Structures are given as structure tokens and as C-alpha cells.
Amino acid sequence: MLSEIQKRKIHHFFNVLDIDRNGHLQPEDFVNVGKRIIEKVGLGQESRAAKLILIKSHRLFVQLLTDADNPELSLTLWDWIEFFRDQLFEGGNNGVLEYYIHRTSRHIFDLFDMNRDHFISKDEYANMLTIYKISQEHADQSFEELDSNKDGMISADEMINGLRNFFKSNDINSPGNLIFGDWR
Ligand SMILES: [Ca+2]
Ligand SMILES: [Ca+2]
Structure with a gap:
């Protein structure tokens, strides 16, 4: 069953994608x-x-x-x-959700890895937030949480881990929760 926290994040994700609200x-x-x-x-x-x-x-x-x-x-x-x-x-099975998470990551890279180096840089991440009209307020925190090896770039694996936390975690402080801005 979806928890309240998961529902709130999924609701938030809907609002982000519903660009004309x-x-x-x-x-x-x-x-x-x-x-x-x-x-x-x-x-x-x-x-x-x-x-x-x-x-x-x-x-x-x-x-x-x-x-x-x-x-x-x-x-x-x-x-x-x-x-x-x-x-x-x-x-x-969990496979369907995993597949969806991988595909969502691939879409993010397809659209926002603008220099095609297979990493999302801080600028590219900021562009994604701007394009979806998401506040930059938590952008630094979110980027740092997603960049788990702290090399200043988000790799595909880091994106997938962040998305997995976003969709699955019930911990309000889970790294990745702020990937699409603040839903709390
Ligand atoms: Ca890039
Ligand atoms: Ca990284």
C-alpha cells in the first residue's frame, strides 16, 4: 500500500509534470x-x-x-x-517499479544531459528545475544528496538511487526526496 508520504511525493511529481497546472x-x-x-x-x-x-x-x-x-x-x-x-x-513484482525508475532516469538524461557527457552537472540540474518551474530553493541540497560520491556530477546510477528513494522511501529526509523540489 502507498503510504501518505509516498502519495504526497507522487502527487507532487504530478504537479511538476502538469506544467500548465x-x-x-x-x-x-x-x-x-x-x-x-x-x-x-x-x-x-x-x-x-x-x-x-x-x-x-x-x-x-x-x-x-x-x-x-x-x-x-x-x-x-x-x-x-x-x-x-x-x-x-x-x-x-518490484521489477515493474525498477523498470519505471530506470526509464525515468533515462528520460532525464535524454532531455537534460545537454552536453551528452552522461552526467547531469549542477547547471544541467538547475536547468531541469527551471524548465519544470521548480523553485531553486533546495537545489544545492538536493544536488549534493544525489551526488553521493561527491564528484560534482550526477551519474546515471546516482540518479537511479535518488529516484528510487523518491518513489519508495518513507523517510522524510531520504536523499533524493527533493529531486523535483519541495513536496513537504
Ligand atoms: Ca552533462
Ligand atoms: Ca556523482
Whole structure:
């Protein structure tokens, strides 16, 4: 069963992804994230790189709909919590949740490892927060917690560990909890 703390984090994650905050996760939310990245990086709208980013951000949405088995092009908070509860946590094996965590990490790297060095730098992390309109208030603390080997970069393994804590931990101080900002 999902604990209250887990529900609050999943609810927060929904709000982060629901970029226009209209209570529905829709294709526009994801396409707009792509557009902001393109603007942030200063790519030409028609460039191949820009188009790839739009495809990747849209693909994330399509995968969510497929995962949540939702025939409509919109997910409500209720659909979202139900998806986590039934498919990821109670649906059976831990493998499904692990798969989702790995995939979420891959998406973050796809979209925000802008120099493609396979690490998320502090600047790249700050960009991610800006693009999702997340306050930078806890950015330093969150980055340091995620960077467990303290080399100043977030590796894929560190991201996965942080996401695992974010989705699974019931400890309010777990490192990784602030990955998408403050939900407390
Ligand atoms: Ca990078
Ligand atoms: Ca690191």
C-alpha cells in the first residue's frame, strides 16, 4: 500500500509534470517542456536537434499513457495515483517499479544531459528545475544528496538511487526526496 508520504511525493511529481497546472497531464505539458528546453539551449526551431527534443518529450507522454493503460489523451491526478498504486507498487513484482525508475532516469538524461557527457552537472540540474518551474530553493541540497560520491556530477546510477528513494522511501529526509523540489 502507498503510504501518505509516498502519495504526497507522487502527487507532487504530478504537479511538476502538469506544467500548465490545469490538473490534467496532456500532450501539451510534455511538448511545452520540449519547447522550453529548445529555447534554453538556444536551438533553432527547425534544427534536427530541436525536433529530436520534441520527439523525446512527446514520447515520454505516450509511454505514460501506454503504461497507465489510458485510452484518453489526458491523465488526472486520480489516474496517476491509481497507476502508481496498482501498476507500480501493488501490481506484483518490484521489477515493474525498477523498470519505471530506470526509464525515468533515462528520460532525464535524454532531455537534460545537454552536453551528452552522461552526467547531469549542477547547471544541467538547475536547468531541469527551471524548465519544470521548480523553485531553486533546495537545489544545492538536493544536488549534493544525489551526488553521493561527491564528484560534482550526477551519474546515471546516482540518479537511479535518488529516484528510487523518491518513489519508495518513507523517510522524510531520504536523499533524493527533493529531486523535483519541495513536496513537504
Ligand atoms: Ca552533462
Ligand atoms: Ca556523482
